[in-house]
Amino acid sequence: MTVCKKVVLRFDSKIVEKPIIYSLIKDYGLITNILKAEINPHKEGYLVMEVTGENQQYAEGVEYLNSIGVSIDALDEKVTWIEEKCMQCGLCTGLCPTHALKMNRPSMNVTFEGEKCIVCEICVKSCPAKAVELHF
Ligand code: SF4
Ligand code: SF4
Structure with missing residues (x-):
């Protein structure tokens, strides 16, 4: 089943330079659409984005993000x-x-x-x- 979720990713300065979006697309087959972003190379950053993909891919992508210290929360608007x-x-x-x-x-x-x-x-x-x- 396909899921489409709006999420907020929060990460610290050590993660800022990691190609996390590239990994979500290439390694987990997810489609990402960045809605808002604040990324400062020396501080914490956050991304608000829409993520679309199969349930399993989404779950694995979330696991990957957690494993590298990125918090991911569903966005309630x-x-x-x-x-x-x-x-x-x-x-x-x-x-x-x-x-x-x-x-x-x-x-x-x-x-x-x-x-x-x-x-x-x-x-x-x-x-x-x-x-x-x-x-x-
Ligand atoms: S109340 Fe405003 S945000 Fe909600 S559906 Fe209507 S126009 Fe859109
Ligand atoms: S009716 Fe009220 S809420 Fe709607 S546009 Fe006018 S002032 Fe804003």
Whole structure:
């Protein structure tokens, strides 16, 4: 079975120069898509990435990372809507693909249903009041 996970890798300065991404691709057949990275040759670093591959390959890749001292954690992303900040402009409700943010009629009040949210981040980027936040 194929898995696709968003994960965060954390590693110390000794690991920074190791070709860990290359190894995941070449030795474990995993597809990686780096979403965020902060790597400083003299300090700790982290990578946020999407990893896709067969279950077994994924498990072996995780084992490899642990064996060289890289911690790997599943990334939990969550969007929260801050009602007090919301200006009820309705912009996000026209953009939200799942109607997690919606304009209710006839009251015209904006509401948020977290269980419908797929964390596409469209609202986070477009809200003029910064009333929607992304949390890890
Ligand atoms: S875009 Fe922001 S301010 Fe406007 S309705 Fe949505 S959450 Fe509220
Ligand atoms: S992150 Fe995407 S799905 Fe979730 S509320 Fe915002 S626009 Fe809708």
